[in-house]
Amino acid sequence: MNRILVTGGAGFLGSHLCKELLNQKKDILCIDNFFSGSKNNIRDYISHPYFEFVRHDIIHPFFAEIDGIYHLACPASPIHYQYNAIKTIKTNVTGTINMLGLAKRTKSKILLASSSEIYGDPAVHPQTEGYWGNVNPIGIRSCYDEGKRVAETLTMDYHRQNKVDIKICRIFNTYGPHMALDDGRVVSNFIVQALKGKPITVFGDGTQTRSFCYVSDMVRGLISMMETKRFTGPVNLGNPEEHSILELAEKVIKITKSKSQITFKPLPKDDPLRRCPDITLAKEKLHWEPKISLDQGLERTVEYFKKQILSSV
Numbered sequence: 001m002n003r004i005l006v007t008g009g010a011g012f013l014g015s016h017l018c019k020e021l022l023n024q025k026k027d028i029l030c031i032d033n034f035f036s037g038s039k040n041n042i043r044d045y046i047s048h049p050y051f052e053f054v055r056h057d058i059i060h061p062f063f064a065e066i067d068g069i070y071h072l073a074c075p076a077s078p079i080h081y082q083y084n085a086i087k088t089i090k091t092n093v094t095g096t097i098n099m100l101g102l103a104k105r106t107k108s109k110i111l112l113a114s115s116s117e118i119y120g121d122p123a124v125h126p127q128t129e130g131y132w133g134n135v136n137p138i139g140i141r142s143c144y145d146e147g148k149r150v151a152e153t154l155t156m157d158y159h160r161q162n163k164v165d166i167k168i169c170r171i172f173n174t175y176g177p178h179m180a181l182d183d184g185r186v187v188s189n190f191i192v193q194a195l196k197g198k199p200i201t202v203f204g205d206g207t208q209t210r211s212f213c214y215v216s217d218m219v220r221g222l223i224s225m226m227e228t229k230r231f232t233g234p235v236n237l238g239n240p241e242e243h244s245i246l247e248l249a250e251k252v253i254k255i256t257k258s259k260s261q262i263t264f265k266p267l268p269k270d271d272p273l274r275r276c277p278d279i280t281l282a283k284e285k286l287h288w289e290p291k292i293s294l295d296q297g298l299e300r301t302v303e304y305f306k307k308q309i310l311s312s313v
Contacts, residue, residue, distance in 0.1 A: 092147030172238025
């Protein structure tokens with residue numbers, strides 16, 4: 001049985017990944033410092049015979065005997081990663097060095113969860129893996145954007161210099177159950193505001209676009225990438241269907257049957273105007289593409305948030 005380390009395993013995406021790996025009879029070692037993760041996300045797995053949890057911050061070295069690493073640890077929401085920008089940089093740089101060092105010592109395969117944020121405010125659309133990005137190195141989002149870019153650099157250098165078996169996935173907007181009520185990302189913000197009957201806050205004029213990938217599709221993509229041989233990436237993982245933020249707000253209002261009104265606020269600095277993956281490479285190398293439509297995914301996510309809001313009252 002493979003022993004798999006999942007960093008950030010109590011987070012939104014990490015907890016779904018742990019669940020699927022347990023379903024595949026993997027032996028899971030989950031580490032998280034609970035900065036943006038939650039014990040509630042992994043509560044159902046704690047008693048599982050093949051699940052082990054360790055509270056640990058990866059900016060400090062970690063020692064274990066493992067066969068593979070899914071390196072997901074890092075807050076992914078702007079509200080969280082900007083809260084302590086230096087800590088975010090340390091997680092992406094020092095934390096990644098520590099995980100790559102562990103992979104080198106144990107001869108483990110390591111998958112880096114990079115981000116579409118490495119493309120910045122892209123001048124190429126849709127974004128292909130060959131595009132180098134348009135990132136402000138001194139902006140308020142740089143701790144995450146440039147942090148992920150350095151993490152990719154480190155990962156490739158460990159591969160070239162130390163022959164570490166690596167995988168790099170560039171993850172585009174992902175949503176679904178286990179997102180926090182105060183996550184700060186657009187899908188959770190809109191759903192929570194709609195369910196509470198509060199105004200739905202759209203930044204800018206709402207014409208900026210994103211692509212939204214349901215979490216089960218993303219987990220399937222990550223596992224496919226880890227299991228694919230002779231392909232390091234980077235590879236885009238995301239839904240190539242492009243939706244405007246205003247369109248998303250209207251869908252959420254319709255699904256929740258909310259009476260919320262849409263309000264507009266200024267667009268935050270360095271917020272990208274268009275973001276959509278070209279997944280040609282993922283289709284070719286991983287035989288992967290998303291299956292869950294935005295309407296289907298939103299309905300499932302709304303049901304989750306209804307229960308979360310009720311339980312928090």
